[in-house]
Structures are given as structure tokens and as C-alpha cells.
Amino acid sequence: VLNVRKMFYNIQIMQELLKAHNEAYALAESNYNNVKKSFDLGMVSQYDLLRAELAFSATRPDVLRVENLLETSMLGLKLMLGLPSSREIRLQGELGYRLLQLERVKLLQSSLKNRSELLQLQMQKQKIDNLLKITWAQYIPNFSLVANYSYQSDYLKFNSSNWDDYFNISLGVSFPIFSGLKRSAQVGEMRVMKKIMDLNLKQLSDATRLEVESGYRTINQEYENIQLGLKNVESAKEGVRIAELNYREGMITILELNSSYNELTRAKVNYLQALYNYNIAIAELEKITGIDINGGVE
Structure with missing residues (x-):
């Protein structure tokens, strides 16, 4: 998007x-x-x-x-x-623009909560944590308890004196004494993966904070550039008008007249560049934070 x-x-x-x-x-x-x-x-x-x-x-x-x-x-x-x-x-x-009242703290909190890349890493980290628990479970002995009860008779005479109760209870314990260091290798691998995931999560969180700060500053800066650009365009238009009059009167050279034309074009380009940067910064900040900043196209 x-x-x-x-x-x-x-x-x-x-x-x-x-x-x-x-x-x-x-x-x-x-x-x-x-x-x-x-x-x-x-x-x-x-x-x-x-x-x-x-x-x-x-x-x-x-x-x-x-x-x-x-x-x-x-x-x-x-x-x-x-x-x-x-x-x-x-x-x-x-492309439009307007003065936005952005709250830096709210933007940062929303970015750490809603950024899709962070959510994916958190899910992967949770998966690794679960795998580590499963791997550790291999060190725990397996216990089994089986109970059996029966009521039977050895004769074909169905009177109460010929029936007996039978109970059978068995307890089993199994524990692998040696698995060729497979368990310790798996636990070590899971620990390394967990550390890598924690590091990736921290790096992305730090990068997110930096991107939010940069986007926040860029929006404010480009808004000022837009205001300045509009003023420069109007000044350049007036400069062209004056330059054309002065050239007709022989007060300036053709080079100075051409320079006024170039200044007008440059002022328009700078204004449009600031307008583009402003809207792009809003779009990128909206993606990171998941918040509709209500900028961009109006």
C-alpha cells in the first residue's frame, strides 16, 4: 500500500x-x-x-x-x-498540506504497538520461547500411572461368596540417560536463536523510534519549507514582472531577465519538492504507527 x-x-x-x-x-x-x-x-x-x-x-x-x-x-x-x-x-x-498537531509520544507508542514488522518478530520470538520450553521438557522424566480394578468369580455359581475383588496398580518412570548430547545441542541452538531474536527485536525497536523521530521532524520541517516555497514563488513572479519592465526600459540585460525566469522555475520546483516530501513523510509515518494522521491527499 x-x-x-x-x-x-x-x-x-x-x-x-x-x-x-x-x-x-x-x-x-x-x-x-x-x-x-x-x-x-x-x-x-x-x-x-x-x-x-x-x-x-x-x-x-x-x-x-x-x-x-x-x-x-x-x-x-x-x-x-x-x-x-x-x-x-x-x-x-x-497533494495538500495543513498544519498538523502531532504528539510525538503517542506516535512512538503506536509504532511500537502496531508496526507489522515488530508484531511478526514478537510472534517468532514467542514461537522460539515455546520451542525452548519443549526442548527443556526432554530433561524431565516421564511418569505413567496405571490402575486396574476387576470383580470376578472362578466358578459358574453366581453367589456372593464366589466373587472377589482384584486391584492392580503400576507406576512407570522413563528417563533417557544418554541421547548422544542431542538434547543439550537442541537447547543450545534454541538459546542462540532466542538471543538472536531478542537482538533483532531490540534493533528494530530502536530503528522504529528513530524513524518516528525522523518522520516527525521531517513533517514539521517540510511544512515550513512549503510555506517558504509559496512565498518564494510569489516573489519570483513579481521579480519576473519587474525584470520584464526593466528590460524593456533598457535598465537590465537579457542575462538578468533570463535569470529571473530561471529563479521562478526553481522556486516552483522547490515548492513542489517540499510538498512531495511532506506527503511522503506522512505516508511513511502512518505505515509505521498504524495511525491515520489525516494528511496526504485531500
């Missing part, structure tokens, strides 16, 4: 990235057309035209790369769901 969620989130991010790169492509194309018109009128140099053309050409590979990654991710999702590659699927929902 976690892998399917990750693939689903990856596709959604790829779709948003494709939009961002298409917007960058359209912006670079519009800028190139404007510079070309100005060049034809003798208002800008050929160098500016070449720089605008190079910037426009440089955006196309990013669009093609993301399109290819998106198509590959869609095929991967179909494979996970057992669908034929020719089957058309449409994804609904979008």
Missing part, C-alpha cells in the same frame, strides 16, 4: 512539474518572440536575440524529460495495480 501511495504522489508531483516546465517554456517562447520583434526593429542587439533563443531552447529538454518520467510512473502504477499497460486511468485528488 505504501509503495502505491508513493507512486500516486510521484505522479501527481510529475504532473505539477510538467505544468511548471510548460509555463517556463511558454514564458521563454514569449520572451524570444518579443526580443526577435525588437531585433527586427533594430532596438536590441543580436547578442540579446541569441541569448533569448538559447534560453528558449534550453527549456524544451526539461519538458520532454518530465513527460517521459510521468509516462514511466504511470506504467509503474498500472503494474502495481495489475492493470494492462494499454488501460487508461485517471487520477483524482491532489
Whole structure:
């Protein structure tokens, strides 16, 4: 389930990235057309035209790369769901975010209680404990007690004087004196397996605590990155608007204008990366703890 969620989130991010790169492509194309018109009128140099053309050409590979990654991710999702590659699927929902009030202690307790890998190890440990008890039982003697009572007569005369009571009680004790050290070897093997299982259980418990702590911090950190990313996108958009005005007035060079376009694309990519990391961290923490944190797709 976690892998399917990750693939689903990856596709959604790829779709948003494709939009961002298409917007960058359209912006670079519009800028190139404007510079070309100005060049034809003798208002800008050929160098500016070449720089605008190079910037426009440089955006196309990013669009093609993301399109290819998106198509590959869609095929991967179909494979996970057992669908034929020719089957058309449409994804609904979008990656969201909100401020979560997470309790670290509760998350840790739930993870140690509900994590499937820990539960499996605990079951295996219980099985080994039972096997060790059975192995130890081979050192205990086997006792058997048999009692028999009969009431019979030796004659064919059925009167009370001819009937007698018979009692038979036997007690048996069996204990293997020598078994070729088989029992001690089995006990030693069970003890080693128990120590290994205890060590594995402790290591996984420690790793679970670390993963919960890391996931808790990642969610809070990426939420802050999302807020910062949104602010940076708005600032970059305003920077592009100002840069275009200044370029028309001859106050900045074509390089500075292209730089403002790149900053806008970079701000969008950083925002989407933070949004993806946020939702992935929630999905992983939900798997470990077994708690519906109510994040991810809204």
C-alpha cells in the first residue's frame, strides 16, 4: 500500500512539474518572440536575440524529460495495480498540506504497538520461547500411572461368596540417560536463536523510534519549507514582472531577465519538492504507527 501511495504522489508531483516546465517554456517562447520583434526593429542587439533563443531552447529538454518520467510512473502504477499497460486511468485528488498537531509520544507508542514488522518478530520470538520450553521438557522424566480394578468369580455359581475383588496398580518412570548430547545441542541452538531474536527485536525497536523521530521532524520541517516555497514563488513572479519592465526600459540585460525566469522555475520546483516530501513523510509515518494522521491527499 505504501509503495502505491508513493507512486500516486510521484505522479501527481510529475504532473505539477510538467505544468511548471510548460509555463517556463511558454514564458521563454514569449520572451524570444518579443526580443526577435525588437531585433527586427533594430532596438536590441543580436547578442540579446541569441541569448533569448538559447534560453528558449534550453527549456524544451526539461519538458520532454518530465513527460517521459510521468509516462514511466504511470506504467509503474498500472503494474502495481495489475492493470494492462494499454488501460487508461485517471487520477483524482491532489497533494495538500495543513498544519498538523502531532504528539510525538503517542506516535512512538503506536509504532511500537502496531508496526507489522515488530508484531511478526514478537510472534517468532514467542514461537522460539515455546520451542525452548519443549526442548527443556526432554530433561524431565516421564511418569505413567496405571490402575486396574476387576470383580470376578472362578466358578459358574453366581453367589456372593464366589466373587472377589482384584486391584492392580503400576507406576512407570522413563528417563533417557544418554541421547548422544542431542538434547543439550537442541537447547543450545534454541538459546542462540532466542538471543538472536531478542537482538533483532531490540534493533528494530530502536530503528522504529528513530524513524518516528525522523518522520516527525521531517513533517514539521517540510511544512515550513512549503510555506517558504509559496512565498518564494510569489516573489519570483513579481521579480519576473519587474525584470520584464526593466528590460524593456533598457535598465537590465537579457542575462538578468533570463535569470529571473530561471529563479521562478526553481522556486516552483522547490515548492513542489517540499510538498512531495511532506506527503511522503506522512505516508511513511502512518505505515509505521498504524495511525491515520489525516494528511496526504485531500
